[in-house]
Amino acid sequence: MPTSPAPTDGHPVSSPHAPAGAFAEEIGRSVLTVKGLTTELRVEGGPIQAVKDVSFDLRAGETLGIVGESGCGKSMTALSIMGLLPRPIGKIVTGSIMLEDVGDLAQLPEARMKAVRGDDVSMIFQEPMTSLNPVFTVGFQICEAIQTHRPVGRTAARAKAVEMLDLVGIPLPELRFDSYPHQLSGGMRQRVMIAMALACEPKIMLADEPTTALDVTIQAQILNLMNRLKRETGTSILLITHDLGVIAKMAQRVLVMYAGVVVEEAPVRSLFGQPLHPYTVGLLKSMPSANRRSGPRQRLHTIQGVVPSLNALPRGCRYSDRCPDVHDRCRQAEPPLAAPDDAGDTATARKVRCWLHCKT
Amino acid sequence: MPPLLEVRGLRCHFPVGGDFLGRAPQSVKAVDGVDVSIFKGEALGLVGESGCGKTTMGRNVVRLDEPTEGEILFEGTNIANLREHELRRFRREIQIIFQNPMSSLNPRMTVGNMLMEPLRLHRIGDRAACQRRVQELLDLVGLKSEHRDRYPHEFSGGQRQRIGIARALALNPKLVVCDEPVSALDVSIQSQIINLLMDLQDELGLSYLFISHDLSIVEHMCDRVAVMYLGRIVEIAPTEDLYRRRLHPYTNALLSAVPVPDPTIESEEIILEGGVPSPIDPPPGCHFSTRCPFVTEACSAQTPELVERHPGHWVRCIRIDEIT
Secondary structure, eight states, rough: OOOOOOOOSOOOOOTTTTOOOTTTEEEEEEEEEEEEEEEEEETTTTTEEEEEEEEEEEEOOEEEEEEOOOSSSSHHHHHHHOOOOTTEEEEEEEEEETTTTEEETOOOOOHHHHBBBBTTEEOSSOOOOHOOOSSHHHHHHHHHHHHHHSSSOOOHHHHHHHHHHTTTTTTSHHHHHTGGGGGHHHHHHHHHHHHHHHHHHHHHHEEEEETSSSSSSHHHHHHHHHHHHHHHOOEEEEEEOOOHHHHHHHSSSSEEEEEEEEEEEEEEHHHHHSSOOOOHHHHHHHGGGGGGGOTOOOOOOOSSSSSTTTSSOOOOTEEETTTTTTOOHHSOOEEEEEBOOOSSSGGGGOEEEETTTTOO | OOOOOEEEEEEEEEEOOOTTTOOSEEEEEEEEEEEEEEEETTTEEEEOTSSSSSSHHHHHHTSSSSEEEEEEEEEEEEOTOHHHHHHHHHHHHHEEEOOOHHHHHHHSSSSHHHHHHHHHHHHSSSSSHHHHHHHHHHHTTTTOGGGOOGGGSSHHHHHHHHHHHHHHHHHHOOEEEEEEEETTTTTHHHHHHHHHHHHHHHHHOEEEEEESSSSSHEEEHEEEEEEEEEEEEEEEHHHHHHHSSOOSSHHHHHHHOOOOSSTOOOOOOOOSSOOOOOTOOOOOOSSSTTTTTTTOOHHOOOOOOOOEEEHHHHHHHHHHHHOO
């Protein structure tokens, strides 16, 4: 079992029975610190900022959720961290991505980054079929990941790969080692991806919509697996999803992104219990399950309009053209991401980018 | 009142493999004996995981896939075996909205032409009348008249789905099969389209066969819900009834697996082992027997029938009396 020692800063990473929110308020050691990250995509019609001034910490043993709609920059944030931006159009313009014991990933030369990727940080994607190589067995691909980063022989790599397949709950791992991706179901393929991602015991794992392509019963299996592995290995997870249900189940803290910027950051219970940014409020209200109390077949709450295109953003606040609470100041200047001045004792753990909550 | 649509013993098997003479040794049993009715003005939800046959069932009703066996009675006429020219007048009455509007709209046709085409094919009215109808349709789904001369790629996902809806409504159908109509859309756009579908249903008295894997949307929109597993309906009931007292072990597992967007709720989920078996070779007897926590030997010995446990609440499980 790859039981990398739990962080030794005196804080329990998580106990199997602790409620999700219990250690959310606890201040853990920061494993990954992103500061002022701005990522540009040079597309037709000039460069657009897909990620603008994004800052956050990922703490030891936590799951940090990033939620937002398509085009909000959540995947680009992950690709910036991984150094996997589309070439040659994608580029980190400013900002730093400090990974514990490694340094600033934004400044790392590609050769160094290759060594970090898959070892200290790893990533799983939405569609495991497109991220696994169809012409090699899954065992070969896991061994490749191990041998790239560890000076081990074939036998040892194979043993480790089988161990990983077993760990992620694949039955008959010895046999499945020789399977090709197409011989596995979607859920099994995602398990293989997770086995590969965790084979070198990374500090952090980035999961970009890891269960979006899966059925709900399989999604439940994979989410439980991710939670179990996080407990057992102490790996921190950056979970990117559009599904607020998945966020509620998995994350301890949440970033809400809209049109390239973080609009709200909060512990998960505060976010769902008392959302501050009008966009977060609108998102939560427009889910059908949020309308359960008003009864079936009632009209759902909607957010009017559509997400603005990144090369035609409204002046001031990026949400101003859709916001029900918009006022003059919103259209003049973009609000900062700052601690809210009206959230009482939860305010210290929260940030919001809205003039309504940051009057000064 | 007789149902608008009644499906009896519907099977749809697709041959796989096959030798050079086209003789297929095996078949995918996508739909394997489905009986269901939809009444006028009703929205029937059809839920289940991928590969359970819900989309095939929907495509059978619209006759995009040919059923292998069984009857599809639309207002009393069996349309399951009608040939294309006989089918024509029923094509007007039953329409379909697809999941991905980008792949179901012709990229080289303007919205106006796309909406005009069904009117022309079915010879409805003269040119001026068609133009008026196109305008009417655009208004109905919340698009503007200037959108008429634009191409699909100029629209956002939500607007494209509006075009797909307008096209389905062009001929004033009575029944619309909605196949995952909002699955490809973002949350904030999803609610706009759901509201539109509900408004249209009230306004035009439509009936929906609403196919979705999103159980909270089905709960919100539908009057009754049918749960499918490996080609068969395992439970069907009025919506509130189904969500409040789910009877079939599969329904129970399916509903409990949906992550609740509320971090204060400790959900008691039932984690099913393994995946859905292959529809080429489904387990004998009850199709769910390989994953069911309550399985006994008898379960694989006989195929359970749908039985009515409460008024309107049907379930397919031989152990239902013992386990509920």
